[in-house]
Amino acid sequence: MRPPVSRPRPISLAAALAVALPAVAVSSAQAQESTGQPLILKSVKQLHQTKRKDARPAMALSADRITSEMDQTSTAEGDVQLRYGGMLLKSKTLRYDYPQDLATAEGDVELSQNGAVLRGPKLELVVDKFEGQLESPTYFFAATGGSGSAKALHFLGDQRMRADEATYSTCPVSEKGEQDLQDAKAGKKGQRDWELVTSSLNLDFDAGEGVAKDAVVRFLGVPILAAPSLSFPLGDQPKSGLLPPNVNIDNRSGVEYSQPFYWSIAPNRDATITPFVMTRRGPGVDSQFRYLEPGHRGQIDYALLPHDRVTGRSRWDLRLNGDGDITPNWTYNVHTERVSDDDYWKDLRSRMLSQTPRLLSTDLRTQRDFSFNWGEMQTYARVQKWQPLQVAQVEDQFASPYQRSPQIGVRLQTGADESVLAGYLPTGRRARLEGGLEVEYNRFDLPGGALSSQTQTGERMHLLGHVSLPFSGAAWWLIPKLSVNAASYNLDQAVDATGRRSIGRTIPTFSVDHGWILERNTSLFGQAMRQTLEPRLLYVNTPYRDQSLIPNFDAAPRDYNFDSVFAENQFSGVDRVNDANMLAFGATTRWIEDEKGEEQLRLGMVQRYLFRNQRITPDGTPQTHRLSDVVLLASAHLNQAWWTDSTLQLNSSDGKVERTVLRLRYSPGPFRTVSASYRLARGQSEQVELAWQWPLFGPDRKAVAGGPGCAGAWYGAGRLQYSMRDKRFTDSVIGAEYDSGCWILRVGAERQATGRAETNTRLILQLELVGLSPLGSNALKVLRDNIPGYRSLSSERSAFGTYD
Structure with a gap:
């Protein structure tokens, strides 16, 4: 079972190397083929060529001058190109030792493989075993648009490699145009807006694990995330470890800092434990356990605040969701959410899952299906309980x-x-x-x-x-x-x-x-x-x-x-x-x-x-x-x-309007949408709503945000709901996004009505390093849930999906 989409990979250099270099584990297509599953076509940013295990690919060597000793050595000079399967090696000089299958290349060495370009002054490589070393490499990955450098890159066989003093970033060296973008692809040294630095990066594809030593993320020259040792999965398999921290700010709980830890218990079971601390209410912990058994699946969530300093009592939220098969035709479902007190939905709304936060249900069902030649029959049993969260104001009770x-x-x-x-x-x-x-x-x-x-x-x-x-x-x-x-x-x-x-x-x-x-x-x-x-x-x-x-x-x-x-x-x-x-x-x-x-x-x-x-x-x-x-x-x-x-x-x-809903939406292109709506129920409610995502100023990116040059651009996004009957704003969100091309900053505020004269205001702040991980509060999810037609600015650039 995989970690949920909202858990981004803690390091993207490893994933980029995994995509780019020959030490790639069995591809998803191969895995599907081996298990007899139907193949699914997926779009990729580079062509993959795989080497047959029962046959050695042909080798082709070309250069301005080649001298050879039969079955001993070949020496090539001037515009050297060595092709072996999907690999292309270029250099000024190259010496190939046939008995040892050793290629030694010097002078502007360039190694291309699966959309990756690695450059360095000298390469020693046992070609078929793919063992050797590239000195002082720089690299660019077409799959992610990222580049970096290392002191040395050691190829340790088909399934292992090590990079010493490696760096990675999707930012160009500077932001002055197309030439600097080419420099970034070439891996030239320079100042980047953000950069990941590790003293050592070990990748073991057989074990499905990568380990980064002394990993530090620097943003505008300031370290913002560090770990002395960081392990992570290679590919889609889960791996225990720390996830990026979250920060939330609202007027009821103050500043909240949480640090999730993901625990891969088994291939079909996992858990996430997230200790947190609120400046007004104190420390607590969120937890989630998921399981996927033959015929059974489910999730258990429990949030605990042992002592709320504001209310002086313990507070909690418990959610159980599961379903399964008792027999092939007999199923069951369990869905429940319970909280500790009536004010939980006001104070700790973000921890609740229910779409009706003031009315929580417990629903237990079982059903047995029968099929006959004349039709179908279902027998069923159910227990349904409710927890209504009432308020002191009589007019707001239900x-x-x-x-x-x-x-x-x-x-x-x-x-x-x-x-x-x-x-x-x-x-x-x-x-x-x-x-x-x-x-x-x-x-x-x-x-x-x-x-x-x-x-x-x-x-x-x-x-x-x-x-x-x-x-x-x-x-x-x-x-x-x-x-x-x-x-x-x-x-x-x-x-x-x-x-x-x-x-x-x-x-x-x-x-x-x-x-x-x-x-x-x-x-x-x-x-x-x-x-x-x-x-x-x-x-x-x-x-x-x-x-x-x-x-x-x-x-x-x-x-x-x-x-x-x-x-x-x-x-x-x-x-x-x-x-x-x-x-x-x-x-x-x-x-x-x-x-x-x-x-x-x-x-x-x-x-x-x-x-x-x-x-x-x-x-x-x-x-x-x-x-x-x-x-x-x-x-x-x-x-x-x-x-x-x-x-x-x-x-x-009488010809009067009893109810009406009017909606209008204008979306001339990506990242440009404006919608307006008007709702009227005579004698009950009258509401107008305006939602938008639109460029404010900066480079025009009608097709794809973050175009060449990566100059910054500001976007506005939000949704305003106004009750004309109560003459006040209700649930609303307003924010701004700054897209530098390789990182995106989202800031804003979300307001939720908790009564006729009560609101909960939450500040949202998120920094997304494109190709790495978003940090801060989950502003992207707030914008996506509230704005019709909203589209993530990084959706066209992230090789690892869109984060929730």
């Missing part, structure tokens, strides 16, 4: 969802094609009855932290079933369907004044779904297009059943949008079913470019017509208007730079 302890059920489904279930039957398939059945038992409890107004608990047994008969033609479908929702409740509290605790109901639904997909050739703004017209009708008839005494354990109103208009029930869950005698109708038309098949324009409209008043509605108010709200949709991608899409919900009775 109702907790119910816990399932347990949930046990069985589902049966006929073998319908997915396209049938989605509402479209392919042409040529004979119509047949399709159906499904779900029978389930639930015990509903309330978690600690539930509101005092939440009192009802109890048990429910429900049955959901449907049967349909799909028909279709070349471009149409017609699906009549009969459904039933039946539930029986045994409650802990009385439902009425008589003391009754048991109640039940059965609600049938009849529906007919009908639609067309029509096409024609046309044009739009002078371009050849294919236009579609996709009308759809859905008739639903559900009788009214009084549900005022029925508890609501899991039902919630569906958002009214382009898709939910065609839902048979306006509630999710089981406990609520709206009555209906209505027709949902609408149409979508799309313009699709013929040449590339890209959608350029989409327009749509949907609405409902009620044949009788609806008494059970999502907002609790009976619907007496025949026409429901209308939903309009539009999206356009008329050229490569502009995207826009919008949805609009209009009240049919």
Whole structure:
């Protein structure tokens, strides 16, 4: 199991040498071939030529003058070139000893192999064994764009080498243009913005390990990272050792410094232990354990702050995530997160994984699948618990969802094609009855932290079933369907004044779904297009059943949008079913470019017509208007730079806007994107958002950041969210990036709302040495998570991937 992407390699000189020189372990393609796995093509920055183990490559020697003694020696002078397999050796003079297979080259020696260029005054090399020494070498690696020098480079065979007093950097010697870049490729001495220096670098590809002695990273002449001895993996296999430190600053915890240590326990197990100290809260430790067993996989995270000096108590966060196979058809899943206290999400948000930090779940599931010639069956069991994190302000408290302890059920489904279930039957398939059945038992409890107004608990047994008969033609479908929702409740509290605790109901639904997909050739703004017209009708008839005494354990109103208009029930869950005698109708038309098949324009409209008043509605108010709200949709991608899409919900009775989402994005090229959005839910929220990544000043890098010359350039990046209803900024981030070409500095601030009048402000600072490791806080992840279309400035230059 590999370390996660967010753990960069601690040293890149070794990785560059591993890519460049003949002492390369078996390539990934060879490994895939040997294990019988299919080969996967990957783009590389140089061609690799491998030597057959059962045959010695041909040797070719050319020069201005060559003198030879048969089977003894050859001496070449003037423009000497020795080719052996994928290796090219150039020099002014060369002497080759046939019995010893020894080549001695002097004068402007240049050795090229797999995209690497090594230069030095003298080389002694046993060619086939690849043993020897290059004196005072300088080197340039095409794979990484980095260069450096060493006192000596010792070739110790196919799988080992040693470099004495080695340096490495992706920075040119100076920043004055193309000539200096060529000097950097030649490895000429000079001042670099950053440089890695080691007294000794040993690489053992058989053991898969590299060891650097007295490794120091200097930035602008100042040592910023040092280690007396640093070991690291060669290739993709994990290796225990220190990872780059992290620094975070926020207004709640002060300055935080953490030092991760990666522990490779076994090929399928690893752990990361990260001690940290906060200037305001004190020391603590983060830990992560991962495992990958046959049929089982998972991860355990535990963050501990033994004594928080601000709150005076111990604080922790525990996360368990795992899944696996009990048998080939019987699976299980475990997902849980728990924290020590209600304020954890405010003070230590960065240590939480949940997307809903105020509502943490524990979800344990198991499922057994069965396959039959008529369809499939699943039996399942589940336990679901919640930890709501409430605040003191009553207006900011929320109702907790119910816990399932347990949930046990069985589902049966006929073998319908997915396209049938989605509402479209392919042409040529004979119509047949399709159906499904779900029978389930639930015990509903309330978690600690539930509101005092939440009192009802109890048990429910429900049955959901449907049967349909799909028909279709070349471009149409017609699906009549009969459904039933039946539930029986045994409650802990009385439902009425008589003391009754048991109640039940059965609600049938009849529906007919009908639609067309029509096409024609046309044009739009002078371009050849294919236009579609996709009308759809859905008739639903559900009788009214009084549900005022029925508890609501899991039902919630569906958002009214382009898709939910065609839902048979306006509630999710089981406990609520709206009555209906209505027709949902609408149409979508799309313009699709013929040449590339890209959608350029989409327009749509949907609405409902009620044949009788609806008494059970999502907002609790009976619907007496025949026409429901209308939903309009539009999206356009008329050229490569502009995207826009919008949805609009209009009240049919007064014409007012109930909900709307408007989005616009402009991206004329790499590292240039601006997006704006507006969201309105009448009576609930109104919000505008602006996000961007854009050059501020410096060299123009429309194609690739960090072009020749590596002159610095500033970029702005950020996202601002503003609540027009509350008249304040909510979750936002704003930052700037300086790209020197071989290093990138990211600075900024992230603001997260933790209450109506509370915020958590975090400063972000990260220095990325291109081709090495990022240092500081994880600013790159913050920018990527917050800015639509954001692209890392180093994405085109790093040979080792993009760091999270």
